[in-house]
Amino acid sequence: MSVGQRGRPDKKTIGWRGWYVLGFLSVYLYMLTERYQTPKETAFSKWKFCVCRSLRVRKCTFYERRKGTFSHKGIVRLFMEILKVENLCKVYGRGENQVKALDHVSFSVQKGEFVAIIGPSGSGKSTLLHILGGVDRPTGGKVFVDGSDVYARGDEQLAIFRRRQVGLIYQFYNLIPVLDVVENITLPVLMDGRKVNEERLRELLETLKLTGREHHLPNQLSGGQQQRVSIGRALMNAPAIVLADEPTGNLDSKNSKEIVDLLELSNRKYRQTLIVITHDENIALQADRILAIEDGRIIRDEVMRK
Ligand SMILES: Nc1ncnc2c1ncn2[C@@H]1O[C@H](COP(=O)(O)OP(=O)(O)O)[C@@H](O)[C@H]1O
Numbered sequence: 046m047s048v049g050q051r052g053r054p055d056k057k058t059i060g061w062r063g064w065y066v067l068g069f070l071s072v073y074l075y076m077l078t079e080r081y082q083t084p085k086e087t088a089f090s091k092w093k094f095c096v097c098r099s100l101r102v103r104k105c106t107f108y109e110r111r112k113g114t115f116s117h118k119g120i121v122r123l124f125m126e127i128l129k130v131e132n133l134c135k136v137y138g139r140g141e142n143q144v145k146a147l148d149h150v151s152f153s154v155q156k157g158e159f160v161a162i163i164g165p166s167g168s169g170k171s172t173l174l175h176i177l178g179g180v181d182r183p184t185g186g187k188v189f190v191d192g193s194d195v196y197a198r199g200d201e202q203l204a205i206f207r208r209r210q211v212g213l214i215y216q217f218y219n220l221i222p223v224l225d226v227v228e229n230i231t232l233p234v235l236m237d238g239r240k241v242n243e244e245r246l247r248e249l250l251e252t253l254k255l256t257g258r259e260h261h262l263p264n265q266l267s268g269g270q271q272q273r274v275s276i277g278r279a280l281m282n283a284p285a286i287v288l289a290d291e292p293t294g295n296l297d298s299k300n301s302k303e304i305v306d307l308l309e310l311s312n313r314k315y316r317q318t319l320i321v322i323t324h325d326e327n328i329a330l331q332a333d334r335i336l337a338i339e340d341g342r343i344i345r346d347e348v349m350r351k
């Protein structure tokens with residue numbers, strides 16, 4: 046620091062803008078502390094609500110409307126929450142033939158969670174999975190994946206969402222019969238006009254025990270191998286969520302176990318968020334959480350392990 050003309054050190058302040066930012070940050074940080082509680086209707090809590098609204102974060106969980114406060118936990122949840130479903134409804138048909146497949150379903154899933162969905166046939170499980178994956182539009186309600194509203198998108202953007210953010214695994218594999226193993230796995234990347242990450246491809250082929258089968262067509266593979274290819278296709282893009290609809294429904298117990306182990310491995314190795322519909326008790330027991338659905342409603346939400 047140099048000495049000024051009058052013998053005083055030159056002032057090196059942060060300026061009015063700096064004080065303004067500092068003041069704002071300290072008030073903001075103060076508001077985030079969990080210890081800070083205000084009665085819901087005070088002028089201050091209303092002011093906070095207005096700040097939130099202007100910052101377009103009212104929907105986010107870090108402002109807890111119920112308590113009228115901000116919280117650290119809420120902030121953590123905001124960054125951890127990969128999927129949020131609000132009042133999802135789906136009605137098929139009209140008049141007498143109307144079927145309410147989903148009836149105000151709400152839940153959220155944290156990043157890296159492995160969720161099993163169980164329920165009787167016709168309870169709305171596949172409908173829910175298709176809506177989460179951007180395959181079918183809901184009649185009402187909202188789906189947020191990685192913080193953005195899936196169905197606020199137009200059809201073209203929705204197709205991009207499906208390719209990049211979601212990995213789908215079906216009971217009957219849904220592989221393209223004229224494409225070989227590598228082509229099937231890399232299909233979502235190629236359709237997106239992007240370059241294949243050769244390292245990830247090699248790693249996936251190895252993990253899924255498909256090395257040596259790279260150029261086989263689906264009809265030259267067993268059921269278990271075909272399902273492993275479809276897992277590879279689902280994981281290739283490192284999607285936000287992998288959705289599987291009864292992935293072991295068509296396999297014997299040995300192959301089912303292999304598929305479940307691979308899904309679990311992807312969950313541990315890549316911290317992949319998984320939502321799996323299943324009748325298979327072994328899958329359900331390996332999940333972190335079980336959602337039970339009946340008549341289009343969630344009737345149970347059980348956390349098995351954190
Ligand atoms: N495309 C459709 N058109 C009409 N009704 C449908 C359609 N898809 C599903 N449903 C009906 O919605 C309900 C839920 O079906 P679904 O989601 O497939 O159940 P789950 O996968 O649990 O067996 C069922 O009553 C089914 O008949």
Ligand SMILES: [Mg+2]
Pocket residue numbers: 170171172290
């Ligand atoms: Mg189904």
